[in-house]
Amino acid sequence: MRGPSWLRPPADANDLVAPLWSTTARKVDGVLEVGGVALPDLVAQHGSPAYVLDEADFRARAGAFRDAFAAYDVYYAGKAFLSTAVARWVAEEGLFLDVCSGGELTVAERGGVPMERVGFHGNNKSAEELTRAVRLGVGRIIVDSFHEIDRLAAITEELGATARVMVRVTAGVEAHTHEYIATAHEDQKFGFSITSGDALEAVRRVLAAPGLEARGLHSHIGSQIFDSSGFEVAARRVLALHARIATELGVELPEMDLGGGFGIAYTTQDDPSRPDKLAAEMTQIVEHECRALGIARPHLSIEPGRAIVGPAMCTVYEVGTVKQVHLDGGAVRTYVSVDGGMSDNIRTALYDADYSCTLASRASDAPPVLARVVGKHCEAGDIVVKDEFVPGDVAPGDLLAVPGTGAYCRSMASNYNHALRPPVVAVRDGSARVVVRRETVDDLLATDVGDQ
Structure with a gap:
């Protein structure tokens, strides 16, 4: 499967493209850190998906x-x-x-x-x-x-x-x-x-x-x-x-x-x-x-x-499923489904916006494959990243991070399919703190007055 003409296969799918990320983002043994906080540790404490604000x-x-x-x-x-x-x-x-x-x-x-x-x-x-x-x-x-x-x-x-x-x-x-x-x-x-x-x-x-x-x-x-x-x-x-x-x-x-x-x-x-x-x-x-x-x-x-x-924030997701879809002419598209989607980033569906992503939780020796990162919502247009190269062994439980999500993603987030909006977790100097908490089911139902 071939992607857009501007997208080139990376020499190493583990590498970060620095201009797309906040200035403190780096990988240590394949694990993405932002503000000195390893994203697997952040997810272990605050769950996923989560907006990470540097x-x-x-x-x-x-x-x-x-x-x-x-x-x-x-x-x-x-x-x-x-x-x-x-x-x-x-x-x-x-x-x-x-x-x-x-x-x-x-x-x-x-x-x-x-x-x-x-x-x-x-x-x-x-x-x-x-x-x-x-x-x-x-x-x-x-x-x-x-x-x-x-x-x-x-x-x-x-x-x-x-x-x-x-x-x-x-x-x-x-x-x-x-x-x-x-x-x-x-x-x-x-x-x-x-x-x-x-x-x-x-x-x-x-x-x-x-x-x-x-x-x-x-x-x-x-x-x-x-x-x-x-x-x-x-x-x-x-x-x-x-x-x-x-x-x-x-x-x-x-x-x-x-x-x-x-x-x-x-x-x-x-x-x-x-x-x-x-x-x-x-x-x-x-x-x-x-x-x-x-x-x-x-x-x-x-x-x-x-x-x-915009560049100061990324979104981290957990992979739920990976499937290969066979297309006409023998091409295969890899779909990587994550635990968020258009409820936390509507821009791809609304503006046909392009995003990148990286495997955030480990290093991989697998060769890169072209993938489409999609959300969990009941819409064919629920796409987070249209085309990006990821390690070929990406699997359920892995974490993917999408850079450049600070502008409009949380501002335009919704409860579509009764999804709970993710938290915004600020990171700095090795510490993380919630500045906007994750919604709860109680929040979701607070305005639902029932059949009165």
């Missing part, structure tokens, strides 16, 4: 963005993965925090993030969510519709408060990514169109509302982006609108957010940029456009999420 790696990546973008405000995009521990790490590393629901706002508050360092996203924030954000003194609210501007203006008037506001705009840029995560083209739910004139009108309405303080424009072109070309086009269009606002409305907005979406390496086909390279290129783009327009550079912010937490 705290030192998370903090290092957060610090790399903070330092590279020192002249920016760096907002960690909490939708990638958020817990009270992560919220605390974000604050301790000097980052801001972006949330997009009342629940995420609650986690930010519980995690001790100063509210003035929180941004609140979302295309349909409720009156209750907006009221709470205003009362808490959230640093900025990113408005996404005319209805929301009116709703927020009414709330600030009722509370006698002021809300700092950014206007989300769509720049008409098609990021080179999956349709569902490209967010700056015109035909989608987010933001105000620049080309239609809605964006300019939105700013006009914000400026006219006594309780709203217009801080700037916000643009986000998509996710899993590897080059700055899309940012260049978007920055040009958003800065042109920024200049037009100054000319036509007489207001020079002080800020601009360029969004996030910076990619990570899920497999060997991915080649993400370093934070310092991104910072240099994006700053050069903005400064060039500002000079061309004859305007001062606004204070900039960005919103990395996946690029910080």
Whole structure:
């Protein structure tokens, strides 16, 4: 069975492909260690599947963005993965925090993030969510519709408060990514169109509302982006609108957010940029456009999420069954079934995402075979890793680990087939601690009130 053209058989199926893993991941006699903790020991204590979060790696990546973008405000995009521990790490590393629901706002508050360092996203924030954000003194609210501007203006008037506001705009840029995560083209739910004139009108309405303080424009072109070309086009269009606002409305907005979406390496086909390279290129783009327009550079912010937490987490599973399926033409596909699946990682099914994996519990002398790692759910599309080489003697009871699962896997996890969501176990300096516990059957049934 042949896999995709970019996937090459390894010389040794025991080896780790370092760019796909957190910086503390290593193998000792074939056993995968993360943060100095051997995964078989972690599973023996906490069970499987489990998300393994490398705290030192998370903090290092957060610090790399903070330092590279020192002249920016760096907002960690909490939708990638958020817990009270992560919220605390974000604050301790000097980052801001972006949330997009009342629940995420609650986690930010519980995690001790100063509210003035929180941004609140979302295309349909409720009156209750907006009221709470205003009362808490959230640093900025990113408005996404005319209805929301009116709703927020009414709330600030009722509370006698002021809300700092950014206007989300769509720049008409098609990021080179999956349709569902490209967010700056015109035909989608987010933001105000620049080309239609809605964006300019939105700013006009914000400026006219006594309780709203217009801080700037916000643009986000998509996710899993590897080059700055899309940012260049978007920055040009958003800065042109920024200049037009100054000319036509007489207001020079002080800020601009360029969004996030910076990619990570899920497999060997991915080649993400370093934070310092991104910072240099994006700053050069903005400064060039500002000079061309004859305007001062606004204070900039960005919103990395996946690029910080994605590589910092892996998921460990136990193998349950292995079978060889004979296909037309004599090909054979090896299916390795694990004790999780689309309930803990929906991205393969939803986005056709690619992942890698490695045997985590022992060394093997067997030659590598191309395998498909699948979950235990009642769906043919329940695939965790579409294609990867694993040792040919992989067997029930072995542990497999999948790198790059920090972004969106736990955030988008579900109870499909009444599965229990796995724990998040943070590891550092040889110790492991649970930061999000495993769900229990009692949790699962807590909302099931029965036939009353």
